[in-house]
Amino acid sequence: MNIQRQLQKEQERAKRLEQVVERRTNELFQEQQVRRQMSENYEKILSTMIQALIVTDQNLTIIKANQSAGTLFQKSHGKILGMQLEDVLSHIRISRKDILALTTSHEEETSIGSEEMTIPLYVSLSPMMSSMNTFEGIVCVMSNLSNHKELERQLHQAQKFESIGLLAAGLAHEINTPIQYVRDNTSFIQEEIENLKLYIEATLQQVTEQSSASPHQEKLRQLAEQIELSYLMNEIPIAAQQTLEGAEKVARIVRSMKLFSHPGTKEKIATDLNAIIESAATVTTNEWKYFADLSLTLDPNLPFVSCDSASLGQALLNLIINASHAISEQTDSGVGGKGTIQISSKLEDRVVKIVITDNGIGIPPDLHEKIFHPFFTTKEPGKGTGQGLSQVYAAIVDIHGGTIDFQSQSGKGTTFEMTIPVTDME
Structure with missing residues (x-):
């Protein structure tokens, strides 16, 4: 009987242990799930950061880098790992003495990239310390300026x-x-x-x-x-x-x-659009007169339109200058003689349509979707800011609620068609 009771107690103890083990296993599983989710979230945060981030060990060897770092340094993720910090940031020189005194520092680093084109960066360096206050590495966050x-x-x-x-x-x-x-x-x-x-x-x-x-x-x-x-x-x-x-x-x-x-006052007032077109053509004369003949076909019955004459005039100015440059490139390439720029205005329903056509070099098809993007330019470095057509789009669409579209063929020319709503027919 004593043996039977002892066996029963052992079985109950074993059952309780199994329950404890099962509960602890479930707790560990839940903790692992939480850790895995946290790790995934951490990786997502790193991968979606606009800033470039790299992490080093105590020897300043890169052990972690996000996608933005690969994009910034034009290297694959695998090639960045294992590099020294000073290999990617040539102006960063940190000695052991500096490491011990390092807090968070900020500086502008301008030496990455080729000799012809450097990339300015805002660099933030922070040390990683263990619970024993020993140095474990550096976290480096960089913003492309x-x-x-x-x-x-x-x-x-x-x-x-x-x-x-x-x-x-x-x-x-x-x-x-x-x-x-x-x-x-x-x-x-x-x-x-x-x-x-x-x-x-x-x-x-x-x-x-x-x-x-x-x-x-x-x-x-x-x-x-x-x-x-x-x-x-x-x-x-x-x-x-x-x-x-x-x-x-x-x-x-x-x-x-x-x-x-x-x-300009940024206020919209009743304006003669034909006068703005004529003024834009006059001001840009020195841009096109050597390469092209400019003709105006303006509707004499256009109503005055409520608009911001400064932004609209600047938009027309940019388009005429672009047309003259396109014709100049066509002429320089030895194709054709003197080019033509044709500008017309016409009242259709309740919009004024302005069309600017040139027979210049045209826009390649693969660039059609990019031309209105800020900072995009097909000109050589130093000859264009990439703001001309984005300013045109802002003036026509954002400021005046109009539309702008274009058709272009490489080597044939380009036509820009704009509409400005007539909100006041008086």
Whole structure:
């Protein structure tokens, strides 16, 4: 009986142990599941970080790197692992003494990449310490400052252009008054020349009709021959007309300069779109006149449209300059002669359609989806910011609620078609 009771107790004890083991096994399994989930979440966080992250061991050998680090250093994940920290960040030099004193430090590192093109970085270094306060490695987080630097450069350039614009506006104002004198006085001279012609012709007729001219009349006749009076009578009105046309052209350029150098108020006001198109064509003359002929076909019945003339004018300016550059590249490649830029405006239903067509080099099909992206450019480094067409898109679509589309063939040319809603038909 004692043996049987003892056996029963042992069985109960074994059962309790099994229950404890089972419970503990379940707890361990749950803990493993939690750890696995945490590890997966950790990996997801690392893989979705925009910043590049690398982790080193105590010897500064890289033991961990996320996808952004591979993209930044243009190396596969496997190639980064095992490299030394100073191999990827050449300006980072950390001695053992530095490690012991290291807290979190920040610095700008600009030496990664090729000699021709470096990448500016914001680098943050933090030490990893064990519970025993021994050094175990470094966590390094890096942010690519290329876009930031580009925006800084563009802001600086924009500030320079703003200053130049203010100077141009002042210069245009100063030129406007004297050129107005030239126009008015030339117009007056042109009108009065006709009266002088009548008087001179009447005087000559009297001199030539008299059979016996007096010495004074004979002297007048000889003087008329000497100064080639008939030639002057024909050429002076032509010269006056050319002067007036030149003054009108200068006045038109001045008006265009004032329009495009004005800082703008960002307020939408009733505006003559044809005037903006004409001003854009005038201001960009020096860009296209050597490579192309520009023609305007503008609807004279366009209503005034509520718009931000500064942003819309800048958009047209960018498109005309792009068209002239495309034609210039086509000409430089030895294809064709002088190109053409055609600009038209037309009222359709309740929108104004503006079309700009060139027969330049065109846009390759594989770039069609990218041309409106900020910072995208097909120009050589230093010759384009990649902001021209993105600004056009912002002006037409975002600011004015319009549309913009294009068709292009490589080697044939490009057509941009824009629509601006007419919200006020008055």
